[in-house]
Amino acid sequence: MFPRLVYESFRHQTRRKLLAGIAIAMGVAVATAMIAVATDIGDKINRELRSYGANLVVTPQEDTLDVEVGGVNLKPPSDGAFLNEADLPKIRGTFWHHNIVGFSPMLPVTVKVGSDAKDVTLVGTYFNKAISFGKETFTTGVQITHPWWRVEGSCGDGRLARPGRVEDSPVLCGWPNDDSQNILVGQRLAAKLARKPGDSIDVSGRQLTISGILSTGGVEDDQIVAPLALAQQILGKPGAVRRVYVSALTKPQDALAVQDPQTMTPEVRDRWYCSPYVQSIAYQLEEVIPHSHAEQIRQVAQNEGTVLSRIKGLMLLITFAALFASVLAVSAAMATAIYERRVEVGLMKALGAGNLAVSAIFFAESFLLALVGGVAGFSAGALLAHQIGRSIFNSQISIEPVLFPVILAIAVFVTFGGSAAAIRRAVKFDPVFALRGEG
């Protein structure tokens, strides 16, 4: 009798059941999407924060002072120590190599430019160099670590490149090849020298081609940027690198992060080592690159934690608001659906059904509705989260499978909660009044 009552109820009251089911599905969908977005937002914003550039810098351990004012390097070129370019691929061998988004070596060299032999700083670096470490190959360079650099140059077919971010234009015009002898000239320097892309320029006795004009809004606007190999040739020191900028995804700093690894107990040290703090990544970089000193760039590294925690906190609170609204919507829909069926309750009670039996029927119906609505809502929510991720962050927002039973449990719980008050009132209602239609 019990299954038949439930079955018939679904068969005959399709419209009502559909309405309640839709309400549950929508509530669950919003809740799922919001939970997925809120759990993933930290990771997404962390990646966006990489547009501030590198947060770590690796320098030789025994280096002399940098003497640099306004982008002009006054340090004697061969002075001080260097890192070895051959050690750089090992950066991909650190414990947190998946968190390292990219790195760029820098080698500043003072060169004489043009007919009046002016002193200009030429910086050798990677633009978008393919490097292999072990079996894997990856590309890195300033296009990744310095995303605000813009290059204007010709695209070979004569048209001028649209200045834009790297990811905006699939065809990168103006950027020199890392194996070439072509260079980028900073925009203020180019204006002073009256050069444009395609011109050749005399740099310390070499005729080099300008492939593009670089604009960064920083000191590079007064400098020349060249492939690292070219800078090493000019300096006469193959394999030399002055410093390496590393852009890494990090975890906001906490009390554990700032402790000195030397004074930790082995257990705490393991935990510190295996957390992607900027400090532990710096420590691991020092381990793989011999005679190096890695330091966080505090301007970038110190601030991203605050921004990240603010945005995460905000999304968490909004997710609570969304959950609250979904719970209310589901309970309102359930309450309405049950309130409408007082007559039915009256009839059942008049025929001798106890309060328990009547409640059981309603709860069974709610349970079924919650299951169906929950499954539909979860799929819709996953789709919604996917869309949000694609349209806002250009990347996937993945939903943890473990979320599915949790969401389903919440859906059932909320539906029960929303129905409970209505069921209690319906059961308490005098069958006589209900059957007479006075309610």
Place this chain on the structure above:
Amino acid sequence: MTTSAIPDTLLTPQQVAGRRALAPHVSMFGRMFLRAAVLRRRRAASALLAMIVAAAVATAMMNLYVDVQAKLRTEFRNYGANVVIVAKDGQTLPVDALAKAGSVFGAKTLAVPFSYAVARTKDGRSVVVGGTNFARARQLNRWWKVSHWPDAPNQALVGMRAATAVSPTRQPFELTFQGKAIELAPTGMLQTGAGEDSRIYLDQSEFQNWTGVAPSTIEVAATGTAAEVETSIRQLAQLMPAADVRPVRQIMEGEANVLNKTRATLYASATLVVLTSALCVLATLIGWVFDRRRDFAIMKALGASELLINGFFAAEAAALGVVGAILGFFVGISVAAWIGRVNFHAPVVPRFSVFPYVLGGSVAVALISAILPIVLLRRVQPAIILKGE
């Protein structure tokens, strides 16, 4: 003796007529209106509650959406200067440059002068020495890790790497610039992980007395939207032709990027939340109106026109929407203020400009949820409803 407390049934018809004549005249429409609210208190209250919650959630979301961007922008100013003013080649900044920057960007904006010179240590090594206003630099560059800010003459802030070169034992050291020597005490250690680590900083006036070099750079932390900052930059460039005013692209673009993504996420979430709460109102109100199909049928049976019935239910829904919106608005701004305090440690300023939207939205949702069941019921004969089928 007043008769108002005695039920109608205990009075003679004359007394009832007398009392009714004395009572303020309420039209049938108004009376039905009030009775519906009073007699079905419970259902009306639950509908109103749903309305309030929805309006509150919508208000809080809209308030946050507008205010959080401003909040995040101030948070982004911790990244330091987003505009630099640099003297053009071979020139120095005009003396009033700082004042001009203040007038364009607003007096509250942080503008910090920096001047640089290359001095020599006793053993002939070159080191960059900078002069600045310590109090302002401290506010601008919050990420500088400083052991102690200099507060007396001849005290210097020494970068970590410069310290190992000039004063490894933290002893006072001597620097010379064009033959003029100065004795400095390394009071504070500076660590930034960037170029500052190789420099030594002095107080601006002390630096100028020693070297005679005037500030060559002013770093400005300009507040406001990207467009506002751009306008200020253009204005200032016109005011100071001798200087190069330029945005720090690394900071401006990073900020724009993160802010845009956050705003888009916030927008999507706020839309979802507002839609869900509208759904909640819809579900409750449809139930409420559906529940009163008997009233509807009686009115129709007594000869009320379609227009009157529609008008009655619409007016009722609109009233519910208005009351719910007003109450919900105040609940919503307190929720927004609370979120602001918890997350940003600064309250979100209530924005009364969102009120019309909340009001309009509430009334619209209420009307839709009232009209929908009416349209469905119109097709049904009153007799069928009254028979309870």
